[in-house]
Amino acid sequence: MASTEGILRAGVRVAPRRGLPPWLLIAPTLLLLTVFFVVPYVNMVRMSLLVKPAIGAYEPEFTLANYARALLDPFHWRVMYRTFSLAGVTTALTLVVAYPVAYHLTYAPRRRQRWLLMLLISPLLVSLVVRGFAWMILLGRVGLVNLTVQRLTGHELVLIGTPAAIVIGLVHVYVPFMALAIAGALQNIPPELIQAARSLGASPWAAFRRVVWPLSLPGVQAGTLLVFVLAVSSYVIPILLGASNVLVMPMLIVQTLLDAFNWPLGSALSMVFFGLTAGVVAVYLRLLARGMPWTRA
Amino acid sequence: MSSITLRGLTKRFGAVAAVQNLNLEIQEGELVTLLGPSGCGKTTTLRLIAGLEVPDAGEVLFSGRPVTALPPERRNVGIVFQSYALFPHMTVWQNVAFGLEMRRESARLIRDRVGAILDRVQLRGLGDRYPHQLSGGQQQRVALARALVMNPAVLLLDEPLANLDARLREDMRFYIRQLQREVGITTVYVTHDQAEAMVLADRIAIMRDGRLQQIGPPEEIYRRPSSAWVAEFVGLSNFIPGRVAGRENGLLVVRTAAGTFTCAGQAEAGADVLICVRPEALRFDDTYPNRLRGTVRERVYLGNLVDYRVEAPGGLQLRVQADPSWAVAPGGTVNLSFDPSAAWAVDAREG
Amino acid sequence: MDARMTRRGTWLAILVTAVYVFLIAPMAIVVLAALNAGDYLAFPPQGLSLRWFIRAAHTEPFVRSFLFSLKLAAWVTVASTLLGTAAALYVVRHSARFRNLLRLAILAPLQLPAILTGIALLIFFLATGIGTRGMRALFIGHTLVSLPYVFLTVSAVLAGFDRSLEEAARSLGAGPFTTFRRVTLPLIKGGVISGALFAFITSFDQFPVSLLLVSVGNTTLPIQLFDYLRFSFDPAAAAVSTVSVLMSVAIVLIVDRLVGLQAVSWGAQ
Numbered sequence: 050m051a052s053t054e055g056i057l058r059a060g061v062r063v064a065p066r067r068g069l070p071p072w073l074l075i076a077p078t079l080l081l082l083t084v085f086f087v088v089p090y091v092n093m094v095r096m097s098l099l100v101k102p103a104i105g106a107y108e109p110e111f112t113l114a115n116y117a118r119a120l121l122d123p124f125h126w127r128v129m130y131r132t133f134s135l136a137g138v139t140t141a142l143t144l145v146v147a148y149p150v151a152y153h154l155t156y157a158p159r160r161r162q163r164w165l166l167m168l169l170i171s172p173l174l175v176s177l178v179v180r181g182f183a184w185m186i187l188l189g190r191v192g193l194v195n196l197t198v199q200r201l202t203g204h205e206l207v208l209i210g211t212p213a214a215i216v217i218g219l220v221h222v223y224v225p226f227m228a229l230a231i232a233g234a235l236q237n238i239p240p241e242l243i244q245a246a247r248s249l250g251a252s253p254w255a256a257f258r259r260v261v262w263p264l265s266l267p268g269v270q271a272g273t274l275l276v277f278v279l280a281v282s283s284y285v286i287p288i289l290l291g292a293s294n295v296l297v298m299p300m301l302i303v304q305t306l307l308d309a310f311n312w313p314l315g316s317a318l319s320m321v322f323f324g325l326t327a328g329v330v331a332v333y334l335r336l337l338a339r340g341m342p343w344t345r346a
Numbered sequence: 347m348s349s350i351t352l353r354g355l356t357k358r359f360g361a362v363a364a365v366q367n368l369n370l371e372i373q374e375g376e377l378v379t380l381l382g383p384s385g386c387g388k389t390t391t392l393r394l395i396a397g398l399e400v401p402d403a404g405e406v407l408f409s410g411r412p413v414t415a416l417p418p419e420r421r422n423v424g425i426v427f428q429s430y431a432l433f434p435h436m437t438v439w440q441n442v443a444f445g446l447e448m449r450r451e452s453a454r455l456i457r458d459r460v461g462a463i464l465d466r467v468q469l470r471g472l473g474d475r476y477p478h479q480l481s482g483g484q485q486q487r488v489a490l491a492r493a494l495v496m497n498p499a500v501l502l503l504d505e506p507l508a509n510l511d512a513r514l515r516e517d518m519r520f521y522i523r524q525l526q527r528e529v530g531i532t533t534v535y536v537t538h539d540q541a542e543a544m545v546l547a548d549r550i551a552i553m554r555d556g557r558l559q560q561i562g563p564p565e566e567i568y569r570r571p572s573s574a575w576v577a578e579f580v581g582l583s584n585f586i587p588g589r590v591a592g593r594e595n596g597l598l599v600v601r602t603a604a605g606t607f608t609c610a611g612q613a614e615a616g617a618d619v620l621i622c623v624r625p626e627a628l629r630f631d632d633t634y635p636n637r638l639r640g641t642v643r644e645r646v647y648l649g650n651l652v653d654y655r656v657e658a659p660g661g662l663q664l665r666v667q668a669d670p671s672w673a674v675a676p677g678g679t680v681n682l683s684f685d686p687s688a689a690w691a692v693d694a695r696e697g
Numbered sequence: 698m699d700a701r702m703t704r705r706g707t708w709l710a711i712l713v714t715a716v717y718v719f720l721i722a723p724m725a726i727v728v729l730a731a732l733n734a735g736d737y738l739a740f741p742p743q744g745l746s747l748r749w750f751i752r753a754a755h756t757e758p759f760v761r762s763f764l765f766s767l768k769l770a771a772w773v774t775v776a777s778t779l780l781g782t783a784a785a786l787y788v789v790r791h792s793a794r795f796r797n798l799l800r801l802a803i804l805a806p807l808q809l810p811a812i813l814t815g816i817a818l819l820i821f822f823l824a825t826g827i828g829t830r831g832m833r834a835l836f837i838g839h840t841l842v843s844l845p846y847v848f849l850t851v852s853a854v855l856a857g858f859d860r861s862l863e864e865a866a867r868s869l870g871a872g873p874f875t876t877f878r879r880v881t882l883p884l885i886k887g888g889v890i891s892g893a894l895f896a897f898i899t900s901f902d903q904f905p906v907s908l909l910l911v912s913v914g915n916t917t918l919p920i921q922l923f924d925y926l927r928f929s930f931d932p933a934a935a936a937v938s939t940v941s942v943l944m945s946v947a948i949v950l951i952v953d954r955l956v957g958l959q960a961v962s963w964g965a966q
């Protein structure tokens with residue numbers, strides 16, 4: 050009696066003893082993550098506390114000197130400031146450019162949406178180097194921008210080597226990310242809400258300001274965060290478009306590791322920099338949550 | 347308060363005509379339900395009245411004034427959506443106050459009006475809650491409050507009770523009816539639920555495939571349906587096919603395979619008709635002049651009624667509903683009769 | 698809706714078109730530059746020719762790194778697809794308690810800056826003596842950052858999957874493996890393949906992780922291109938870039954045909 054009941058209750062969902070245990074599915078991935086992701090990061094923390102000898106990459110001796118150097122050298126702070134401000138400007142510009150694209154995409158008819166998505170996603174699949182290269186062509190001396198400006202005004206406008214070029218390149222790379230994040234949130238807004246607002250006397254602009262924009266904030270949050278973190282850690286675009294005139298933290302860190310062969314300092318700089326980034330993100334999230342009281346209630 | 351006039355209203359979506367040449371007059375203060383199966387155009391009609399859709403032809407007038415060219419925010423309509431469409435990021439208070447803010451009313455006026463309407467729908471004290479913290483019935487009332495606080499010319503409801511469970515739906519029906527009578531606002535109410543339409547409406551407008559089939563008070567629709575389809579859509583019906591032989595004492599005389607019957611109707615002599623007899627109009631005795639004999643095939647006990655299937659001459663399969671006190675067993679032969687004035691002849695051709 | 702809305706709609710369309718041009722134009726320019734018949738990287742191009750493609754095809758570093766990237770990407774794709782699909786199956790179906798934690802863990806390589814991961818891996822590999830010779834280090838690094846894509850696409854497909862199909866198969870006598878092979882797999886195929894394609898292109902185009910883990914003689918194409926661009930600036934680089942762009946376009950078209958881009962974009966949210 051008990052066994053029949055047991056079988057009936059268990060139904061077909063229970064795997065018979067013949068099958069493999071489910072955790073085997075996740076084991077290799079977890080192994081990979083633990084050994085080759087968690088451990089290296091922990092190791093990097095350890096590395097940041099070790100001594101850098103005259104010859105060789107590191108010595109197994111503990112010290113706080115690396116952090117002292119990372120935090121006390123004003124040069125580092127200048128580079129960090131430059132990196133954060135570039136990333137901030139990039140994020141803001143990307144938001145401004147991407148929001149209309151996301152809005153247009155969300156409310157486009159199904160068929161057109163497909164093509165728009167293709168246009169939006171294909172740049173994402175092109176290598177960063179190629180995209181940086183494309184902007185090198187456009188913004189360089191023999192580039193379209195310079196040639197056009199020369200023809201119109203007789204002056205030169207070579208943007209390569211300026212922070213502006215880096216911002217342009219980064220915005221170009223990140224608009225699709227931001228647009229997709231915002232569009233995702235816009236998609237979740239039921240059209241009836243906009244219709245209700247209109248029927249209550251709201252003009253299209255008022256309906257956007259009071260209904261669509263607030264409800265798209267989760268997407269804006271996700272997008273700005275993503276872009277900011279990506280921008281702060283970008284390496285290729287700043288190197289290619291900054292042409293050694295502009296130094297950002299990732300470049301400095303790689304230099305410290307590979308050129309100066311100073312692993313401890315490089316690790317410490319990484320910890321400090323990305324720790325700061327995480328801090329900025331946390332503050333940003335806290336501020337945004339305050340602006341969205343309905344998500345906490 | 348406005349009356350609503352729809353003239354020659356047509357709306358197409360691609361190749362499909364959702365609404366075709368619709369003509370409708372709704373008086374000030376009355377509640378008209380648009381009733382019909384899905385796809386009949388009732389929601390599209392509502393949206394045309396609201397200004398959420400632009401018609402391909404025809405016009406919409408409020409108290410004689412054409413509003414067809416006006417966008418929704420200029421028509422002064424109050425809409426209650428099926429999903430309520432409450433702004434999830436605003437409190438109950440802010441939701442209800444929204445329309446008044448769009449009108450740039452003074453803070454004092456907003457405070458007074460919102461407070462008053464929340465009292466009226468019995469939601470005072472919940473003003474600081476967010477929609478997701480309310481029950482379905484409460485959200486429903488917020489939606490009503492938000493629409494009514496604007497003193498709109500017209501109130502439009504799109505299947506507002508569809509998301510509530512059966513019990514709550516019944517309670518809310520009466521509530522809405524009462525509220526509408528108190529406020530006296532011209533109301534258009536879309537539903538596919540026939541019982542709901544009967545309870546709420548001053549008049550029911552039945553639609554099918556974008557066209558108006560019949561409009562009239564619930565009793566008229568039920569007792570005098572304009573076609574077999576309408577008869578079947580609003581309640582159950584038996585149909586006895588026959589031909590009109592003539593008129594006698596104001597009633598039609600119709601010859602059928604089961605006998606010659608008299609009934610009410612407007613057909614001409616020689617016309618093919620279907621006599622529409624409701625299941626509850628058939629009695630198991632000889633009281634009325636229209637008599638038949640039949641064999642009981644099935645009997646289902648429903649509590650307050652018993653439902654029978656009876657086979658009658660001419661291949662007729664009749665559905666009879668009677669009080670349980672009639673002890674009729676399956677298999678037996680029975681006498682049936684029905685009152686001529688309770689039977690109505692409709693055109694046999696599908697209209 | 699009314700005339701005012703249409704006017705606003707037109708402004709929006711113009712603005713958005715400008716943005717799309719901004720997004721696509723640079724790639725188009727690279728392709729045009731590669732077809733330049735002239736000697737220098739100039740714009741507008743002076744005539745069309747395939748000479749730079751031929752030149753690139755004869756440049757040994759490009760060819761070698763191209764083949765290396767292909768081989769690496771192939772291995773990474775296989776590993777990512779197997780691990781990612783298995784992980785998705787587990788997380789979506791078996792992990793009630795730890796679901797969010799597992800998701801976070803698997804997606805972590807995408808959340809943390811790739812360059813940081815590359816740095817951590819480099820230090821780790823060198824410190825533990827595994828070293829960066831051969832394909833080992835690159836393989837592991839690429840798999841870490843490609844696997845999450847397979848996980849995401851397969852999870853999205855699994856989320857909408859009707860379990861009762863499997864239950865029906867089981868009730869008809871099919872064992873768990875057979876059910877997986879004959880019922881589950883064909884239905885999630887779309888998610889698996891698009892995930893695999895994303896993994897492939899992520900590995901092929903990968904830069905930050907590769908930057909730190911390449912060794913002499915084992916360079917990926919993006920790194921090779923990058924090194925080349927530091928010192929030269931000619932259409933051969935454009936030709937190589939064009940190949941990359943064409944690959945991406947092909948992948949986008951295939952994924953769209955298979956599962957529809959809408960499913961992938963919204964599903965991954």
